[in-house]
Amino acid sequence: MPPKPKPQLTHFLLLPLVTPTSRPQLQSSLQRFAAEVTTPTESAEATLPAKAIRPVGAIHLTIGVMSLLTPERVDAACNYLKSLDIHSMLRAAAVSPAHNLDSTGSPPPHPTTIPTDSTNTLPTDPPPPPTRPLTTTLSGLHTLRAPTHSSSLHASPTPSPPHLHPFATALRAAFTTAGFLVPETRPLSLHATIVNTIYARSARSGKMRWGKGSGRFDATALIERYRDVVWASDVRIEKVAICEMGAKDVLGGEDSGGVVVVDQVYREIASVELP
Secondary structure (H helix, E strand, O other): OOOOOOOOOOEEEEEEOOOOOHHHHHHHHHHHHHHHHOOOOOOOOOOOOHHHEOOHHHOEEEEEEEOOOOHHHHHHHHHHHHHOOHHHHHHHHHHOOHHHOOOOOOOOOOOOOOOOOOOOOOOOOOOOOOOOOEEEEEEEEEOOOOHHHEOEEEEEEOOOOOOHHHHHHHHHHHHHHOOOEOOOOOOOOOOEEEEEHHHHEOOOOOOEOOHHHOOOEOOHHHHHHOOOOEEEEEEEEOEEEEEEOOOEEEEEEEEOOEEEEEEEEOOEEEEEEOO
């Protein structure tokens, strides 16, 4: 039996990381990193091509990818995101494992308690605790592959509050159960991509012009060099969003070569704010 064709990916569910507070930190860190790894020296070539460094506006934490091939499916996914009880999901993630959330993103109901006193007064549940903000720090440089055959490198949200990963896992489970995310069997690994050599392909031919055509490189020295770097600290995650695949250019002024691309961002089609 031939293998099942891979779905056409159109959108993804994410936690954006670029805010007015984090942007200056990320801008400074990425500019410094790019200057250090994309500039050739008298004795050596540049470590990485400039196009492999991700722009500030594209930095995020991916929760899952989607194949939404009709406007109706896109609308349904957006409406589903807006229907979730995000506050309850955050509270449940803070006090219990992610598997204690049901497929709607809500914690299981408390069992009913039958009063035993003579007044027949139903017990009153205490008010829910305030929802803690999701604030993280992006640090280090890591790879999901063997360091000697890397094509992408990422920063980890470390340190993070203990409910960040359970909350993101619950979101992935809810969207997968609802049929909007492409099912994934691997545990969720939250990471912010800093380097991806796929973007160093030729825009005209689509071929890799770097890394002997494969795009893979030995990242061992880079990972060690940037092991303790902090890309941005105290980054408040302000929303959950659905975006279209493919970052779009943000154009700025002009130079001798024409219009200058100053950033790239993903087009957001729906989002809900976090407390």
